[in-house]
Amino acid sequence: MPELQIVRTVADLRAVVAQYRRSGAGIGLVPTMGALHDGHLTLVRSAKLDNARVIATIFVNPKQFGPTEDLARYPRDEAADAAMLKELGTDLLFAPDLEEMYPEGFATSVSVGALTQSLEGLSRPGFFTGVATVVTKLLLQALPDRAYFGEKDFQQLQVVRRMVRDLNLPVGIVAVPTIREADGLAMSSRNRYLSPAQRKMAGALPQIMHETVAELRNGQIASPIIAKAKGRLHQAGFDRVDYLELCDETSLQPIPVARAPSRLLVAAYVGGTRLIDNWPVV
Numbered sequence: 001m002p003e004l005q006i007v008r009t010v011a012d013l014r015a016v017v018a019q020y021r022r023s024g025a026g027i028g029l030v031p032t033m034g035a036l037h038d039g040h041l042t043l044v045r046s047a048k049l050d051n052a053r054v055i056a057t058i059f060v061n062p063k064q065f066g067p068t069e070d071l072a073r074y075p076r077d078e079a080a081d082a083a084m085l086k087e088l089g090t091d092l093l094f095a096p097d098l099e100e101m102y103p104e105g106f107a108t109s110v111s112v113g114a115l116t117q118s119l120e121g122l123s124r125p126g127f128f129t130g131v132a133t134v135v136t137k138l139l140l141q142a143l144p145d146r147a148y149f150g151e152k153d154f155q156q157l158q159v160v161r162r163m164v165r166d167l168n169l170p171v172g173i174v175a176v177p178t179i180r181e182a183d184g185l186a187m188s189s190r191n192r193y194l195s196p197a198q199r200k201m202a203g204a205l206p207q208i209m210h211e212t213v214a215e216l217r218n219g220q221i222a223s224p225i226i227a228k229a230k231g232r233l234h235q236a237g238f239d240r241v242d243y244l245e246l247c248d249e250t251s252l253q254p255i256p257v258a259r260a261p262s263r264l265l266v267a268a269y270v271g272g273t274r275l276i277d278n279w280p281v282v
């Protein structure tokens with residue numbers, strides 16, 4: 001098994017990328033916040049298929065956490081993450097510290113317009129500016145040919161695509177389908193906050209989503225179907241539903257009746273843990 005090289009500075013990252021470029025290798029980038037699970041590993045596997053060299057990044061980005069969110073307790077285990085990345089044959093891990101990413105005096109942010117005003121953007125003000133800022137930095141630091149993002153964070157994926165187009169960033173964005181547990185729950189680093197009882201209950205989310213998508217596909221008005229689904233989520237034990245909306249897949253604006261391409265997107269709490277998911281409708 002080849003060694004996984006780990007670098008912590010932009011200068012060292014650029015030196016390694018320059019070597020890869022000299023050898024003519026295509027480069028794939030997998031940005032993460034660590035606490036890796038099979039969803040992340042699928043991003044790495046996809047990147048391995050398309051590129052001779054794969055770089056993963058681990059950086060828990062404070063700019064995408066709100067003041068009441070879980071930054072301090074966000075799971076961190078770099079050694080375990082590095083072992084998984086090595087096992088998959090990842091070439092390089094870029095794991096900068098806070099000072100390297102946001103040195104004293106850092107004052108620039110990247111904000112993406114309309115796409116960030118709905119759904120997650122309403123529930124988590126500042127989240128997408130934090131994501132867009134760090135992803136722009138990572139793309140400019142590593143200058144990959146392709147970067148890989150999971151469909152699980154569907155709005156994030158659309159925001160990154162928009163930003164890359166708007167800023168003419170020379171990178172292809174590759175979307176990778178959501179990886180699910182046996183009961184359909186989308187894999188997420190935050191699933192590890194769930195107690196065994198909460199984890200069992202969380203399985204109701206994909207089931208209700210799946211059945212709601214089937215109803216929406218019949219072309220009926222969405223609002224009563226969605227109201228019923230919210231009621232079912234509460235009955236199943238979900239504490240709060242931040243949103244459950246049928247949206248146009250490109251604009252992420254709510255639509256009254258399913259039409260191609262549309263998606264059902266949800267954010268709901270089990271205890272203090274916020275779960276998000278989305279399914280294509282038509």
Ligand code: PAF
Nearest residue numbers: 031032033061131134153
């Ligand atoms: O999806 C994530 O893990 C993060 O939002 C990302 C893209 C790594 C930016 O910090």
